[in-house]
């Protein structure tokens with residue numbers, strides 16, 4: 413799409429010449445002979461850049477820039493100036509002008525400056541569009557849950573999102589801790605700042621400090637450039653510390669310090685940095701009992717547990733299941749090219765009765781698999797995974813346990829469930845998954861092979 417440039421100059425002849433030059437470069441142009449006219453055009457036309465003379469008899473470049481700022485026109489402005497008034501032009505850059513070019517104007521100069529400004533403008537617009545899309549995706553209305561258990565969560569989110577208060581999200585795997593963290597961010601005054609998520613269980617221990625605090629070039633082998641850590645990246649935004657219960661004790665002490673005074677030092681640097689971040693932490697572990705056993709620092713726990721929100725397991729909010737089914741059916745129906753897919757009432761009953769140890773994520777996967785494997789648009793009980801209609805006996809069933817059972821199959825199901833959960837938690841990092849399971853890496857590797865589990869390492873932050 414060609415860009416539109418508004419040229420503002422009191423010399424009509426120059427307007428003509430410039431207009432011709434820019435059209436040759438492939439731009440659409442508009443013209444104004446002073447700042448007032450320019451403002452009128454900006455109010456009614458979509459302009460991508462303003463190319464403006466510094467001195468004009470009616471409203472000069474400086475006043476035009478001030479007025480554009482005041483009216484919130486987010487359009488880059490490039491000033492044309494004679495050598496004698498470069499100082500004024502530089503002053504305008506401080507007030508937000510993009511750049512200046514010298515008069516008399518050289519075509520190459522002009523072309524390069526404009527293309528830089530427009531590239532930046534396009535990037536900013538893309539960024540804003542993506543942001544709006546994200547804000548929409550994480551607005552409160554997109555969070556599913558009319559059940560009393562989830563209404564309590566929503567109430568908590570609404571109470572806390574405006575402030576900078578630290579939030580601790582707890583809940584089993586797949587209960588929605590990350591979506592809730594994102595919706596707090598995107599409904600907070602920091603929503604235009606970054607949301608940075610770190611999975612504390614997935615970072616290799618040797619790199620933890622540099623991951624969080626960054627490092628300076630040359631501070632250790634492999635530190636080839638300076639790196640901004642997560643605390644620095646999240647400045648003016650929100651830092652989501654996921655799986656905080658898996659953070660090694662040594663690092664906990666360092667994190668505590670940042671939470672206390674918002675300062676830290678990059679690895680290899682003696683200069684403290686400050687950061688303005690809102691912290692949201694999440695875990696599916698019982699931090700309180702970890703504190704009691706000396707596995708988690710008590711002082712850090714109290715710093716994090718300022719505003720706790722406990723996400724209920726899906727089995728405690730079964731009345732929300734039909735809504736989740738509708739949402740996921742619609743999503744996968746489109747994604748998998750099977751629009752109009754639906755469950756029979758019997759299937760909905762089976763899905764609502766199941767225990768969902770993997771919570772919403774498990775339900776989501778189950779809907780995806782069912783949509784894929786069903787032959788037609790109607791999905792019945794027979795198309796659901798078999799374990800839904802023959803639920804596994806609960807732990808500690810004692811004398812009431814349903815017999816007969818297939819012990820080997822039950823054990824295998826349990827083993828697989830725990831291994832998959834550990835691998836998910838560590839995003840496929842096997843050393844850490846093995847540590848979580850209390851077995852050696854070698855033993856984990858054998859079991860993964862035996863059970864035919866596919867391990868994929870996720871790079872970067874999870875969705």
Ligand SMILES: Nc1ncnc2c1ncn2[C@@H]1O[C@H](COP(=O)(O)OP(=O)(O)OP(=O)(O)O)[C@@H](O)[C@H]1O
Nearest residue numbers: 554555556557584585586587588589590591772773
């Ligand atoms: N209230 C909700 N409304 C709509 N979708 C939800 C809701 N809660 C969770 N989900 C969906 O369920 C899936 C799991 O959520 P999420 O990743 O936030 O869980 P989690 O608690 O962080 O899990 P884990 O502990 O495994 O990391 C995601 O796809 C998310 O979009």
Ligand SMILES: [Mg+2]
Nearest residue numbers: 586589590654
């Ligand atoms: Mg998560």
